[in-house]
Amino acid sequence: MTRVHLCLVISRSVIVGTRELLEQACKLDPAERLELVDAVLQSLDRPDPETDRVWLEEAERRLAAYRAGKVRGVPAEDIFGTT
Numbered sequence: 652m653t654r655v656h657l658c659l660v661i662s663r664s665v666i667v668g669t670r671e672l673l674e675q676a677c678k679l680d681p682a683e684r685l686e687l688v689d690a691v692l693q694s695l696d697r698p699d700p701e702t703d704r705v706w707l708e709e710a711e712r713r714l715a716a717y718r719a720g721k722v723r724g725v726p727a728e729d730i731f732g733t734t
Contacts, residue, residue, distance in 0.1 A: 676687055716722045 676684060679687065713722070717724065
């Protein structure tokens with residue numbers, strides 16, 4: 652499914668409704684359905700700059716504490732077990 656085709660399908664959903672769009676999507680071959688699902692999920696997974704900023708600050712705080720010797724690292728084997 653091309654991006655143009657996908658845009659047409661999505662824009663038609665406003666006219667035909669969700670149920671009809673789902674019926675049309677189910678008629679696509681599996682690869683096209685997967686592409687459609689991926690595009691819809693990507694449209695929902697938008698980065699939040701504020702969340703990214705907070706996590707970056709937290710990561711920097713933890714790294715600084717580790718480098719200053721205030722906290723110690725824990726071996727991955729102790730967390731996940733030996734493989």
